Structures are given as structure tokens and as C-alpha cells.
Amino acid sequence: MKNKINEAHEAGEVFSDDSQESNRKIVVPGEIIVTGEDYLPGEGTRRDGDNIVSIKFGLAEESGRVVRIIPIFGAFIPRRSNVVVGRITDITYSGWLVDIDSAFSAFLSIEEFPKYINRNEMEQYLAIGDVISAKIWTLKNKNIDLTLKGKGLGKLESGFIFRIIPSRVPRVIGREGSMVNLIKERTGCNIVVGQNGWIWVSGQSLDSEIKARKAIEFVAGKVYVSGLTELVESWFMEAENGS
Amino acid sequence: MEVSNITKNTLSRMFSEGKRFDSRGLLDFREIEISGDVSNKSEGSARVKIGKTEVIAGVKLSVGEPYPDSPNKGNLMVSGDLLPLASPKFESGPPGFNAIELPRLVDRAVRESGIIDLSKLLIEKEKVWNLMIDIYPINDDGNIIDASLLAAVVALKNTYLPQIDKEGNIDYEKKKEKKLPLSPETVPISFSFFKLGDSIILDPTREEEEACDVRITLGISKWNGQHMINSCQKKGGEILTREDIEKITSILPEKFDELNKKLKKYI
Amino acid sequence: MAVKRSDGRKPNELRPIIAKIGVVPNADGSALFAFGDTIAIAAVYGPRQLHPQHMQNPSKGVLRCNYDLLSFSVYDRKKPGPSRRSQEISKVTEWALIPAVYLEQFPNSVIDVQIYILQADAGTRTAGINAASMALAHAGIPMRDLVCSLAVGKLDKEIVVDITKEEEDFEDGEGATDLAIAKLANSDEFSLLQMDGKIQPELFNNALKAGAEACSKIYEVQKKALKEAINTLGSDE
Numbered sequence: 001m002k003n004k005i006n007e008a009h010e011a012g013e014v015f016s017d018d019s020q021e022s023n024r025k026i027v028v029p030g031e032i033i034v035t036g037e038d039y040l041p042g043e044g045t046r047r048d049g050d051n052i053v054s055i056k057f058g059l060a061e062e063s064g065r066v067v068r069i070i071p072i073f074g075a076f077i078p079r080r081s082n083v084v085v086g087r088i089t090d091i092t093y094s095g096w097l098v099d100i101d102s103a104f105s106a107f108l109s110i111e112e113f114p115k116y117i118n119r120n121e122m123e124q125y126l127a128i129g130d131v132i133s134a135k136i137w138t139l140k141n142k143n144i145d146l147t148l149k150g151k152g153l154g155k156l157e158s159g160f161i162f163r164i165i166p167s168r169v170p171r172v173i174g175r176e177g178s179m180v181n182l183i184k185e186r187t188g189c190n191i192v193v194g195q196n197g198w199i200w201v202s203g204q205s206l207d208s209e210i211k212a213r214k215a216i217e218f219v220a221g222k223v224y225v226s227g228l229t230e231l232v233e234s235w236f237m238e239a240e241n242g243s
Numbered sequence: 244m245e246v247s248n249i250t251k252n253t254l255s256r257m258f259s260e261g262k263r264f265d266s267r268g269l270l271d272f273r274e275i276e277i278s279g280d281v282s283n284k285s286e287g288s289a290r291v292k293i294g295k296t297e298v299i300a301g302v303k304l305s306v307g308e309p310y311p312d313s314p315n316k317g318n319l320m321v322s323g324d325l326l327p328l329a330s331p332k333f334e335s336g337p338p339g340f341n342a343i344e345l346p347r348l349v350d351r352a353v354r355e356s357g358i359i360d361l362s363k364l365l366i367e368k369e370k371v372w373n374l375m376i377d378i379y380p381i382n383d384d385g386n387i388i389d390a391s392l393l394a395a396v397v398a399l400k401n402t403y404l405p406q407i408d409k410e411g412n413i414d415y416e417k418k419k420e421k422k423l424p425l426s427p428e429t430v431p432i433s434f435s436f437f438k439l440g441d442s443i444i445l446d447p448t449r450e451e452e453e454a455c456d457v458r459i460t461l462g463i464s465k466w467n468g469q470h471m472i473n474s475c476q477k478k479g480g481e482i483l484t485r486e487d488i489e490k491i492t493s494i495l496p497e498k499f500d501e502l503n504k505k506l507k508k509y510i
Numbered sequence: 511m512a513v514k515r516s517d518g519r520k521p522n523e524l525r526p527i528i529a530k531i532g533v534v535p536n537a538d539g540s541a542l543f544a545f546g547d548t549i550a551i552a553a554v555y556g557p558r559q560l561h562p563q564h565m566q567n568p569s570k571g572v573l574r575c576n577y578d579l580l581s582f583s584v585y586d587r588k589k590p591g592p593s594r595r596s597q598e599i600s601k602v603t604e605w606a607l608i609p610a611v612y613l614e615q616f617p618n619s620v621i622d623v624q625i626y627i628l629q630a631d632a633g634t635r636t637a638g639i640n641a642a643s644m645a646l647a648h649a650g651i652p653m654r655d656l657v658c659s660l661a662v663g664k665l666d667k668e669i670v671v672d673i674t675k676e677e678e679d680f681e682d683g684e685g686a687t688d689l690a691i692a693k694l695a696n697s698d699e700f701s702l703l704q705m706d707g708k709i710q711p712e713l714f715n716n717a718l719k720a721g722a723e724a725c726s727k728i729y730e731v732q733k734k735a736l737k738e739a740i741n742t743l744g745s746d747e
Contacts, residue, residue, distance in 0.1 A: 026737045030655030057647040074650020103557040103619035129248040142618035160253040282629040285582035301582025328553040328624040377581040415585035
């Protein structure tokens, strides 16, 4: 089975770096993060006179002059080019309706299917209840358009899907995919991590699939623990010795 | 998100091999936590957690008239609501089927078990206690029904009768002394068995519950030393075979004893 | 001569507060907030799809609040189902929270806030707003500020904060006055103002001031509860 490739979140997921973590403090909306004209308000913040004030609950991070908030909790906010894992909910005249667990409904046009198919073939390829990994192509006011054209996108067969809190996704992927790749190696499973928090796992055996899920949930539960890679390695070793 | 085809398939294969994501046995319950004192304005209350599923129940008593066809008995009423708070699936507005079914199932299990002798709720001629149990799921991670009956029973066990003055007016604030008269032996517990493929499981998580095709809930208690099934309700359009049912009824007594032992310290 | 409060509190003293985050794991954000014997829980789901479509607003999101008492939260059992009182409180709660939320970031969607009172001893709507404010922040909803709320009372001539049910029923002299307020934590902006009783216009402002000062204590508790939630993260809230 082809290995599916993930696209890392565009925000740098630098959780695994010790020194950076001590620069971060937890802030609530309305709280002043830093004071100074030189600072620039990044995502999750606003400027109020000389102060940079948080508008979200999360970890405040300074990256050069830009101050931003890394969210810890919260629903998925879709962005263009996000890879998401979704479930087909309906078939219409021109495409499929897809549930991606967000505030807006998502649509996959028949034109965005990777190969040419007829209208009456649609259900054969993607039926209600089927799972896909798709990319957000456009994002208009209340509609999300998906595409299956692209590397690693398409129907996801066998295995299962489950949800983690969307803001933990960067953690599960790791810097340049390092964490998810570690889990893939240790379990021999295919894994697709959707930015919407939905994750697909498929392996050679039920036991390996169950183990992969447990490993992912272990990682998702840790927010900023330095040396997470080592922790996960030893988690796998214990799991091997235990079974 | 509704259950996907592949997940349902995988769960079905897992169950047929006796496997679950949280490493439990197919007939094992998650960890149960029970506490009382949910509301000091109630006459009795309880909070039950089974895994992450949480249900609270409270008992209120008022004085009223008996029903014409049971002049010497008090009245029992079980209500509740599937609060929209408990799950992304629940919506505000008039109750859907699940919201209507829940209190009715709990009512039957409680009533038929004989844990409350309604004739003991007679105060004097034409005056009886109205016993009202209200059930509220706070977080739905599957198996709300079993958690709800447990909460209702523990709340009943914690219930004290309020003081009434000579005119029959209740003073809720006055210290209560008399416990609600309940059978010491009988404790109704419900077991909801779920079927997926050919496998039967107990205490599903929400994810497992959504993948299952049929559910059968049985209320069971002990009466005169014997196990007694008090109520039974099948839900869902799929079938149960005779084998399924025989398997379930044979497991039931030992499951009851197992859970009853665990509950001893709370009730 | 100052009126003595039956629980011995000073006029500007709040009842003991309990604040906890994450009490409803299924929700995007949730919290419990208690003033003494009054306990409220709030759960936030959203942003999510808003049905029916005609209720959608293309320029900003809808904040939809639902407040209610659980049947056994009061001595005289409340029948299940929304009452007129709970409908009114749902609406003023919405108005109390809206100024704090950046609804423009969620056109055509809804943020659902569910508030339930487990145990009532006056100040239920204010406890509900405090819980809802924490739950909204917990859910990662972008907000200008947290919202703090409490009920200020006047017992005869004395201004007191966070009144109990007993104090609501005070009858001596000018009787009891109950002023429920909510404000944005870090500014002098009030989003909820409801009052019953008899109060001179000059004293009204004093009451507001006393309430606003007490609100800063509530803010500290809300902040602490939110920050502590991160330190005690489990495997999947």
C-alpha cells in the first residue's frame, strides 16, 4: 500500500525544543502579553496602545518581534490547503458532500476527483460512509471546496478513523513529520493526520492498528513536554516488553 | 461525525477477536465513580461516572393526591432530559426519541424491581408522597442508560423525607431525619448489551455505541434471594438470534453480582 | 449601623468561589463556577454549523445561549423544560457575552453556550455568565476579554456584594435591592445590568463601583482556573 504523505501545519511546530518552551507563558483573552512599540501582533493577539494583548487562551510565543498565540484547545478552523480527513455524507448531482467536523460543510466536486468518472459512477467510487483524505482547495464564506487531486489524497480503505483535539495535530505530526513517522515505523501502519483532528490508521494487523492509535493518543495528550521523542520511544519499548 | 464504513468494519473485526481500543474485555465495564451531594436542594442526589460518561440524578418529594386506581399508594415519576450540553449530537428543543426513552426505561427498571414499596409512601387518607426522580446526562461517552439507572438508584438510597407540618405543608429547609423507605435487598441495575456483527459487548464508548446495530437493555435485581429480570427493551431495526438472547441471559446474573459487589460501598 | 450579613461576610466579601475547567469532556470548552451554594456549569460547542439556514448571518457568527435550572436545583422542584424566566435569562446572558466575543470571525456559524444550574442560592445567572466566559475561552474562541459577573445588593441602606437567597428576601427599612452586573474584566465596560428594588441614583453608582471592584477578584479566579487546566492535561479532553 502506498505510503500517504502528510503536509505539516504551516505554523512551526517547535514543541520539541526545550529552550523555546521556557519563553512561553499561558495567557487568557484580555491579558497583556508584552509591552512595547517594537512588537508586532501576530495570530491570536491584538495591539492595544503600547501593549500586545491576547485574544485567545493558549501559549504566548515570541518569534523575533512577532507575538502570537499557540492554541491548546478548540474546534478546527479550516484554512486553505489544509489536508483533512472526512466522511462522505451525501451524493448530489455534481459531487459529494463531506463531513469534516467543522463549522462549514465541505463539498467535493466530481471535477476534483483524481480521474474522469461519470455521474452515475460516483457512488461506486465514493459511497456514503466512505472516508477520504482531501485538501481544502477554496474557502468561501460558508463553503469549503475540497480536491482529491494531489499526492497522498484519495479514498482511505480499511483501517479506521478517530479524533484528537485539532490543536494537537502539529504535535502528533512533529517537526517535518518526525513524530508520525516514528509511530509509522514502530507499528508498520499507514497514518494520515488531518488538520481537522481526524486521523486514519491502517495496518497489517488489528494489534498494530490499536497500538498506533494508543501511541498517537499518548502524544496528543502531552502539550509541551520536552524530549517527547524519547518518551515515545520508551513507550514503544514498554509496549513491546509487555505484550 | 457519524460512524464511517471502515471504522464500523474494523470494530466488527476487533470485537470478533475479543479486542477493544481501550484493552477491555467485551463484557467489561469501564471504571465506575459514584458520589452523592450533587444538590443540597434535592432530597437525594447522585453523580455516576462510567469512564467519561457522566450522569447526575436528583430526587424531589412533594405531597399530593393518590391516583384514583391506587388510593393507598404514593406516586413515582421519572423524568429527565438529554441536555444539549452532554454531546454535540443533542439539540435544544422538544425531546427526540432518545430523550423520551431514557426516563421511561429507568422508570420501568425501578418500578418493577420493587425497590420502592409505593404503599409505604402513604401519609394519610388522600395524601401521599410524590416521588420524582430527574436524570441528566452531563457527558455522553456511551452507555448513558446503565449510568442513568445507577445514578437514580444511588440518589434514591441517599434520599431523606422532608418534614411536613400539621397542615401538610413541606418545610424543605428543616433538617430531615427519616430515610426514604426502600427494600434493603433489592437494587435494580441495568445492563445494555450491544451487538455488532456477531459480537455482543457491554458498556460501549460513544464511538463503539454508534457502530453497533442493536441494543437490548435488561433491568435486573434480586428479590427474595433470586435474580429477577424486571424489564427488557430492544432497540434498533436489526435482529437478535435466540443464541444471542440465551448468551445474554446466562451472563446477566454473574454481571449483576460483580457490579453489585462494587457498589456495596456506595449504597 | 452596618447591617450584619447572616453568614458573617463583610460588605465587599464574596462567597467562596470554585472554578474548574473541562467538566464536560465532549464539549469544545466547558467550566464549572460556584458562588457558595450556587453552582453553574457551562459547555460551549462551536463554531459549528447553524441550522436552519435562514438564521445564519453572513457578516458575523451567532452566539446562542441556553440557560436553565435543573429540576432539583431548587427546593420547589422545577418542571423540566424552558420557563419564561429561563428564556429571559438565556437572552440577557447572550447580551452579556456578545461584546466580548469576536463574532465577525465566524460568519454563518453558531457558537452554542449551554448553562445549567445544579444548585441555586441566588446569583444563578451571574454564576452562569462566569462559567460561560471561562468555557468560551477554553474552547479557543477569540475574545476581547473575559467577562465577570455578580449580583450587588443593598440591604436597607448598605451596599453588599454577592447576595444570597436570604439576602434577596431582606425586608427591613428600604428592603432588598438586587443589581446583577457583568463587565469585561479589564475595562469599565458593562454588558449586563439588571436591577430590582429601591435605590437612590447616587447609590446606584456606588453599587456599580463596589460590584466592579469585586469583579476583579472573580477575574483572578477565572484566570487561575484556565491556566491550571493546562498543567493537568489528560490524554484527550
